[in-house]
Amino acid sequence: MARVIVVTSGKGGVGKTTTSAAIAMGLAKRGHKTAVIDFDVGLRNLDLIMGCERRVVYDFVNVINEEATLNQALIRDKNCNLLYILPASQTRDKDALSQEGVGRVLEELKKDFKYIVCDSPAGIEKGAHLAMYFADDAFVVTNPEVSSVRDSDRMLGILSSKSRRAEQNEEPINEFLLLTRYSPERVKLGEMLSVEDVQDILSLHLLGVIPESKSVLNASNSGTPVILDEKSDAGQAYADIVARYLGEDRPHRFIDDKKGFFRNLFGGK
Amino acid sequence: MSLLDYFKTSKVSTASLAKERLQILVAHERSSKNQPSYLPKLQKELLAVIQKYVNVSQDAISVSFEQDDDQETLELNITLPDSQVKGI
Numbered sequence A: 001m002a003r004v005i006v007v008t009s010g011k012g013g014v015g016k017t018t019t020s021a022a023i024a025m026g027l028a029k030r031g032h033k034t035a036v037i038d039f040d041v042g043l044r045n046l047d048l049i050m051g052c053e054r055r056v057v058y059d060f061v062n063v064i065n066e067e068a069t070l071n072q073a074l075i076r077d078k079n080c081n082l083l084y085i086l087p088a089s090q091t092r093d094k095d096a097l098s099q100e101g102v103g104r105v106l107e108e109l110k111k112d113f114k115y116i117v118c119d120s121p122a123g124i125e126k127g128a129h130l131a132m133y134f135a136d137d138a139f140v141v142t143n144p145e146v147s148s149v150r151d152s153d154r155m156l157g158i159l160s161s162k163s164r165r166a167e168q169n170e171e172p173i174n175e176f177l178l179l180t181r182y183s184p185e186r187v188k189l190g191e192m193l194s195v196e197d198v199q200d201i202l203s204l205h206l207l208g209v210i211p212e213s214k215s216v217l218n219a220s221n222s223g224t225p226v227i228l229d230e231k232s233d234a235g236q237a238y239a240d241i242v243a244r245y246l247g248e249d250r251p252h253r254f255i256d257d258k259k260g261f262f263r264n265l266f267g268g269k
Numbered sequence B: 001m002s003l004l005d006y007f008k009t010s011k012v013s014t015a016s017l018a019k020e021r022l023q024i025l026v027a028h029e030r031s032s033k034n035q036p037s038y039l040p041k042l043q044k045e046l047l048a049v050i051q052k053y054v055n056v057s058q059d060a061i062s063v064s065f066e067q068d069d070d071q072e073t074l075e076l077n078i079t080l081p082d083s084q085v086k087g088i
Helices: A016-029 A046-050 A060-064 A099-112 A126-133 A146-162 A184-188 A195-202 A214-222 A233-245 A261-265 B003-007 B014-033 B039-053
Strands: A003-008 A034-038 A083-086 A115-119 A137-142 A174-182 A205-211 B061-067 B072-078
Touching: A003 A016, A003 A126, A016 A034, A016 A046, A016 A083, A016 A115, A016 A137, A016 A174, A016 A214, A016 A233, A034 A046, A046 A083, A046 A214, A060 A099, A099 A115, A099 A126, A115 A126, A126 A146, A137 A146, A137 A195, A146 A174, A146 A195, A146 B014, A174 A195, A195 A205, A195 B014, A205 A233, A214 A233, B039 B061
Parallel strands: A003 A115, A003 A137, A034 A083, A034 A115, A137 A174, A174 A205
Antiparallel strands: B061 B072
């Protein structure tokens, strides 16, 4: 059975697109045929993060309006032949996505793909609503920071009341917490909310913590999902997250401060 | 804890402040989220009706909505001033 995953947060800039690109690549690398869809109509960016911006011909809205077939619009990833990208349209028409149209495209994708990752736009407007509406699983991307945690909580409320599963009284969406841009050193100094703090507030199952890492910007600069940077901490953290999502038991590696003794001795920052 | 931290003057960490603020805020927002959308209007109209007969102030009336597993309770609370009935 195909599964639809929404990567959502409410707040912008917390790492939704980085996460969507990484986990879609991770799932495909693990041998599952995966599609990743950009729902941010008007402000598409997934294509840039995936490094396929110059290969976009048709987009999601073209498929919904039947101006192109799904196969024409899907872009096969250059690094992994089990991964396909469906870019968002750059139209300024806010109503370009319709619930009926999105549902139709997802149904068609489900016939051929194991995982469909929906990269939600920020906010709680139509694009964000449609990205989560058909989801089976939700990855709630949160930064250890007050506005992000609050917006995540708001998003959880929407997932549990406004989704298709909620409306049709089906099993609720499985919700997972992904804490990104985490600095164990700052948590230790009492300057940042800890994993436990965020979990206390949101009561969500923790899928993984992504440490604040230079590799994320390097990856987006070059248009390769950070999970392919296997030496980087963020890349490894995303690989763990994909493994945990697939049911493997992996210890959390990036929650504690691993800095050397001497650095700690002098309160290294 | 580093040696330098040990000498720093102890003060409330900003992280614990953040957590406390969030816990209060999130609890409040969750409780108001499930309220029916007609509640503010209902409160306003009820107040108008009551003010026709009794001289009550804006905050003398409170409407709250609670939801348990199997029942919903709409609670209406009006604080009347000491014997100021206008006469019907």
